[in-house]
Amino acid sequence: MADQMHFASAITIEDSIETATGDLAAQIRTQMSGQTLDLALAFLSPHFGRVATSVASGLREALSPRTLLGCTAEGVIGPEQEIERGPAIALVAGHLPDVDLVPFVLPVTDWTQTLDSPAAFRQAVVAPAATRLFVMLADPYSVPVEEVLGAFNSFYASVPVIGGMASGWPQPGGNALLLNDHILSAGAVGVAFAGDVEVDVVVSQGCRPIGRTFTVSAARENVILSLDGTPPLVRIQEVVAQLGEEDRALLKNGLLIGRAIDPHQETLGRGDFLIRSVMGVDPESGAIAVGDTIQDGEAVQFHLRDAVAAEEDLEMMLTPQLFFEPPRGAFLFSCNGRGTRLYDHPDGDVSLIRQVLGDVSLAGFFCAGEIGPIGGKNFLHGHTASLVLFRPQSRAH
Structure with a gap:
């Protein structure tokens, strides 16, 4: 043998x-x-x-x-x-x-x-x-x-x-x-x-996307200043407003953001993102800090994590x-x-x-x-x- x-x-x-x-x-x-x-x-x-x-x-x-x-x-x-x-x-x-x-x-x-x-x-x-x-x-x-x-x-x-x-x-x-x-x-x-x-x-990565995909229109190191020309905090509020009660409850576990792996891919879904944490929000400017360096022009989407996902x-x-x-x-x-x-x-x-x-x-x-x-x-x-x-x-x- x-x-x-x-x-x-x-x-x-x-x-x-x-x-x-x-x-x-x-x-x-x-x-x-x-x-x-x-x-x-x-x-x-x-x-x-x-x-x-x-x-x-x-x-x-x-x-x-x-x-x-x-x-x-x-x-x-x-x-x-x-x-x-x-x-x-x-x-x-x-x-x-x-x-x-x-x-x-x-x-x-x-x-x-x-x-x-x-x-x-x-x-x-x-x-x-x-x-x-x-x-x-x-x-x-x-x-x-x-x-x-x-x-x-x-x-x-x-x-x-x-x-x-x-x-x-x-x-x-x-x-x-x-x-x-x-x-x-x-x-x-x-x-x-x-x-x-x-x-x-x-x-x-155990996550699922929520809301739609946005393009980073302004960023500095790990801080996103603008998503499609609008402060990220406003975009988060728009996404959260569309969530059901169960998904809103998951926000207590933290909000995540996914960076598109392939910037040229037209349709993005689960598994097409590198997941990073949203670490903080500036309520005055609406900017958010994330756990990675972000470049202008990147496609990103917010994500949630739970046991089912x-x-x-x-x-x-x-x-x-x-x-x-x-x-x-x-x-x-x-x-x-x-x-x-x-x-x-x-x-x-x-x-x-x-x-x-x-x-x-x-x-x-x-x-x-x-x-x-x-x-x-x-x-x-x-x-x-x-x-x-x-x-x-x-x-x-």
């Missing part, structure tokens, strides 16, 4: 290092049936943050993955459940024949020098020819992640980057990033994929996968504002993924910011579920 791509995933709520790593290893071994592990991703609740070195050592000793990557997380996601509080570790591992894996570290450094120079960035992020995917885990306190993603977009154009910001620690220096036997409290770690692997990235959006993004061979494995990077903070039931995202895709080996974590591509460029998101699905290239589509 030919050597085939195979994934396994596990989760444990054991609170001692030895018991937790032993439990995870036993689950993975059972699913892998003796196959060697080329890659393992481990996500640790804050309970294990101070002992991350011992956890990594235990997993490496028990499973011998060629590359071990991971980080601490406010909550972790296993193949069937999401553990948002309490001790837990989630693990996903893969046997990846004919796949090239090249790990990398981005230490805290003179970021300007690293990010502005193609040679310096490629020296820091060494990637094989025809790289198909980067997975990156970063510390939110020490990494200018939007600038880092800008460098990926410039120097590794069209290659998707997916991952998340480590979470669960309220101050700098408390998060742990794992790469083999290295444990970092700052910077970023990751791995590049090339070779016989097909990746499909699903980025579900989040489920509908994720299901809509997943459904096209049913036309292809089932994925062998998946990594999920979900916002720490999702879970039971969004849904009225536990295991919201992972249960929907299993409902649509079936029994897929999956693990992930609740992030302090999610990384994923929209419209061919990589961005940092909030309130998003970023999912990557793996298949062997030779049998994918």
Whole structure:
């Protein structure tokens, strides 16, 4: 029988290092049936943050993955459940024949020098020819992640980057990033994929548009001064006036604005926007501040987010996968504002993924910011579920 791509995933709520790593290893071994592990991703609740070195050592000793990557997380996601509080570790591992894996570290450094120079960035992020995917885990306190993603977009154009910001620690220096036997409290770690692997990235922003599309007629940095020649506050009032009672109630969760991904697309709908928060309003001028730099001439539309929209959006993004061979494995990077903070039931995202895709080996974590591509460029998101699905290239589509 030919050597085939195979994934396994596990989760444990054991609170001692030895018991937790032993439990995870036993689950993975059972699913892998003796196959060697080329890659393992481990996500640790804050309970294990101070002992991350011992956890990594235990997993490496028990499973011998060629590359071990991971980080601490406010909550972790296993193949069937999401553990948002309490001790837990989630693990996903893969046997990846004919796949090239090249790990990398981005230490805290003179970021300007690293990010502005193609040679310096490629020296820091060494990637094989025809790289198909980067997975990156970063510390939110020490990494200018939007600038880092800008460098990926410039120097590794069209290659998707997916991952998340480590979470669960309220101050700098408390998060742990794992790469083999290295444990970092700052910077970023990751791995590049090339070779016989097909990746499909699903980025579900969990929103729906309201009102109509407007053109930005005046903007300065992250402040929109005019929409179609009218103050944005007036436009918001016009949109809100057309909403039903239930949608108006959702405004307490915050108003969002979407930037059109393709400025030349004539008809825009759900999934055609990069979603950002409306951060503030100047009642005198009617200007609004948003969570991104805005340019004159952009098409924008206001959005709302709720549990129903989040489920509908994720299901809509997943459904096209049913036309292809089932994925062998998946990594999920979900916002720490999702879970039971969004849904009225536990295991919201992972249960929907299993409902649509079936029994897929999956693990992930609740992030302090999610990384994923929209419209061919990589961005940092909030309130998003970023999912990557793996298949062997030779049998994918």
